[in-house]
Amino acid sequence: MTIDTVLVANRGEIARRIIRTLRELGMRSVAVYSDADAHAPHVQEADQAVHIGGSAASDSYLNVAAIMAAAAASGAQAIHPGYGFLSESVQLARACAAAGVIFVGPGERALEIMGDKATARDHVALHGVPVVPGFTAAGMDEDEIRARADEVGYPLLVKPSAGGGGKGMEIVRSGDELAGALATARRVATAAFGDDAMVLERLVQRPRHIEVQVFGDTHGTVIALGERECTLQRRHQKVIEEAPAATLPHAVRRRLLDAAVAAATSVEYVGAGTVEFLVEADAVDDVFFIEMNTRLQVEHPVTEEVTGLDLVALQLHIAAGGAIEAPPAVRGHAVEARVYAESPERGFLPSTGRVLLFDPPRDVRVDAAIETGSEISGFYDPMIAKVIAYGADRLTALRRLDAALARTVVLGVETNIAFLRALIRDDRVRRGDLDTGLIETMLPFTAPQPTPAMLAAAAQAAPLGRRPSAADIWHELPGWRIGGSAAPPPIAFVTDDDTIVEAPTAYAHGIPTAVDDDGAVWVFADGMTTRLRPLSRRERMRRRLAERERASAPSRPEGRAPMPGSIVAVHVADGDMVRAGDPLVSIEAMKMEHPVLAPHDGTVHLLVALGDQVRRDQPVARVSEQETA
Known part of the structure; x- marks a missing residue:
């Protein structure tokens, strides 16, 4: 069977990765794109690109009919789904x-059995694969779920039967937490997968997450290409992956592969x-099947x-009917870091905006979704590159990864690069003493303050600003005055954590900078990116006065959006009495x-409704202390 044209039913770095191989094989590539991705790199690199719908994934990348129409229009003989979106879709396989x-x-x-965690768990158990104690909650009411959960014992992991990527997973440490965890997990699962069926399993106390890469062909051969360590993760999302797994005994490796x-x-x-x-982690002989992902994985490069x-x-x-050969020997070690557009110091909240500069290192492999000028929207996953x-x-391998991250320049959006460097430098990571809770022990993360060299570079790049009016001239202009100094005052900036910093007068060499549309300066050095807003003398005085007023005023009454996004749940009614820390939306x-x-x-007054789109820092609710009494 000959394949000469392949439609790539995905976006971002995986689409570019597949297109690269198609080009090397002499095959024609067809990209698909949403409104938000009209100018994305994968669209530019493909031999042909077909528009398939609106920016929301449900209107484009999850639309089977649109994907199939694009395949027909382009003459593609095959569809590669990448990972995520429709990669594990029975509907797409049937349509093909x-x-x-x-x-x-x-x-x-395989898609039907392995695509549902509950079905997969029961199926593999019949074939001698060890599974974690637990049960499927399909068809049970709340009382029945609580009774079964009490029998299995706590802590429990609640997770959607459909989907993957850690979405919708909740940890329950007592029966009193169960109802709330189920409600949250079901809401996330419905939004992400269109299915709110749940599986509840005993939580392994100090787990390592290890996966095995398998391949099967149409001739009945199945092989394993070694294992990967995916233990370093946060909220069930992988952050660092490596191959082979760290400090794994040969007997356990053999058991996993078999x-x-x-x-x-x-x-x-x-x-x-x-x-x-x-x-x-403390008893590596205890091995339990979690799930099977019926697709290529993000971490396949290692x-x-x-x-x-x-x-x-x-x-x-x-796919063309070829047979698999015996697996090659595993040689050396590889480590992958996922670079996300997010702010670790603000609880890993996503970051959106235009990439002002992207300059990756050239001496290691980098699979990237972005280029200079790319737009990072809130519609898709925040992963923008893999190093x-x-x-x-x-x-x-760890040392080379650390050095490469120190040279991975991303300006215009916040990233987790500084956190990634701190993580792979941790002594426990270096020793291979890993468990899935390790990252949580490093939080909260405090970003390093910009160095004097970074501040000097920012001062050189800072825009001069508007020409002062006659009324402002004494406030804005530097220079000589009677009784004053001839030296200009230092340039001051405000960091994103609202700290005022002053730039030295030294000249900085070789430090990347870029200025965004708001006049803020983005500066990079040694894996750390900082956004600095120039501060005039007048603005600095205003801030000092405002700080004095805040010191004597009651606490800030608004609950504000920590990031741009959509209101997916409203937890209170207008006029309800709430306690500090209660969830509002x-x-x-x-x-x-x-x-x-x-x-x-206090008393809550809602400023948004379900389904509203909000900006970062937009007030979504006001809590009035005066009405509490």
Whole structure:
């Protein structure tokens, strides 16, 4: 079977990654794009691009009919779904079969069984794969769920049956927390996957998250290409991945690989897949199946680095009917860091805006969704790049990754690069003493303050601003005055945490800077990006006066949006009495949900409604202390 044109039913870095392999194989690539992605890099790099709908994923990348229409219009013989979106969609696989288009992925049976966590769990248990104690909550009422949960014991992990990526997962440490966790998990699952069915499992206390890369062909062969350590994660979202797993005994590795092959063989698996396991960090012999992802994974590059294989090329080879050869030996070590458009110091809230400068290192592999000028919207996942380093051993790979992150320049949006460097420098990470809760022990994260060299570079880049009027001239202009100094006053800036900093008069060399539309200066050095807003003398005086007023005033009455997004839940009614810390509304952006909490006790007055779009720092509710009595 010959494939010469492939439609890539995805966006961002994975679309670019697939297009790169298609180009190397001499195949024609077809990109699809939403309104928000009209000028995205993957659209520019493909041989052809087809518009498929609005910015919301449900109107475009999740629209099976639009994807199939694009395939027909472009003459594509195959559809590669990448990961996320429709990559594990039975509906897309069926539509491909009906249209005579090759789906670059497994068959419908594997998608149906492994696409539902509850079904997958029960199925693999029958084939000798160890599973975590738990149950499926489908068809149960609240009382029945509570009774079964009490039988299994706490703590429990509540997770959606459909989907993946950690979305909708909630930890329940007592029966009293169960109802609230179920409500939140169901709401997120419905929004993300259109299915609110839940699985409840015993929470492994100190887990490591280890997955096995498997491949199957149409001739009945299934192989494992080694394992990956995905333990360093936050809110069930992976942050750092590596291959092979750190400090894993050979016997446990063999057990994982055999169990993964057994799980894949049980559904006659075809194509790339990943079987995920939990391993108890303090008793590595305890191995439990979590789920099987029936697609390529975000972290597949680390497997490519240690095997020398192109996994996308292997997917296409299998889709065309080719046979799998014996797996190559794993050599060396590879580590991948996910670069997100988010602010670790503000609780990892997503960051949106225009990328003023993107300059990645050239001596390591970087798979990026962005380029200079790219727009980061709130419609999609906040991951914007992956930095992958290889070394002969684990410590070498970690050192190379750290050095590469120090040279990964992103200006215009906040990123987690400084946090990533702190993480891979942690002694526990270096020793391989890992568990999924490690990142939480490092929080809250405090971003380093800008260095004198960064401030000097910002001062050189700062816009001169408007010409002062005659009325302002004595306030704004520097220079000589009677009884004053001939030296100009230092340039002052305000950081995003509202700190005033002054720039030295020194000249800075080689430090990247960029100025945004608001006149703020973005500056980068050693993996740290800072946004600095120039502060005039008059504005500085106003701030001092405002600080005095705030010191004598009651606490801030508004609950404000921590990020731009959509109101997906309203937890109180207008006029309700609330306590400090009570959730008022929840905001969703970039597939993440964040509550806005009451700043103090009082009576709440809502300023938004369900479904409203809000800006960062926009007041969403006001809590009146005066009405409390």
